[in-house]
Amino acid sequence: MHYNILFVFLWLLVTGCSQKIIKQPYHYPNYTIIKPDITCKPKRKNIQNLLLSYLGKPYVWAEEGPDAFDCSGLTYNIYGKMGITIPRTASEQAKMGKLVTFANLQYGDLIFFGSTNRRSKRINHVGIYLGDGWFAHASSSKRKVTVSHFLKEPRYLKRIKICRRYLSQNERSLYLTCDAPLKKMNTVDKRYTTPWTTGMTLPKKAVP
DSSP states (O other): OHHHHHHHHHHHHHHHHHTTOOOBOOOSSOOOBOOOOOOSOSOHHHHHHHHHHHTTOBBOTTOBSSSOBOHHHHHHHHHHHTTOOOOSSHHHHTTBSEEEOGGGOOTTOEEEEOOSOTTOOOOOEEEEEEETTEEEEEETTTTEEEEEETTTSTHHHHHEEEEEEOBOTTSSOBOOOBSSOOOOOOBOOTTTBOOOOTTSOOOSSSOO
16 A cells, blocks of 8 residues: 555656756757767767768758757767767867877877967867878868868868877777866756757858
8 A cells, every 4th residue: 555655646746847847948048058869889880870871961050950960069979879979069178198199190089170370279160080091070161061172172171270080090908088177068858849840941140
């Protein structure tokens, strides 16, 4: 008898709490950060598979998928899907991982970009290196997740600020140490917020 009363009480408590969840409708820009579900292990093959599934998805500022991305949202999602938690913004992602030179880039390494002013250290874009001069990124100018080549678009070569590696060459360890303090990142359960989804109108401006 006591167990039945306890069960009813717990059921009322759970259902009462669930009714209080109010999912916010989508609004642009949506700065809430949704942590991606882990779907695969940290492998370069999985980076490739995720990228292939995201190519052509629209660029939407402040989105981290699965239907739209900004530049750091793409990298945040792909590494997050593999269980590797990295910061949400490009400037914070650039503080984390193993520093590598452009000449030693490997598939899956991140390349961080800024202005062509060499004195400026500000980071405003990030891409994923694919090899042979190719890299993938969510491009605000092309308004989609795409692939670019440094020789075909040399302006990107002039904008490189730093390169980072999170996944070791043998895929057995991670480089997640930080060179500087990271800003606190608050994530929101996807039950509480609505990301941009296919079928919604694209914002008129890529960057608000």
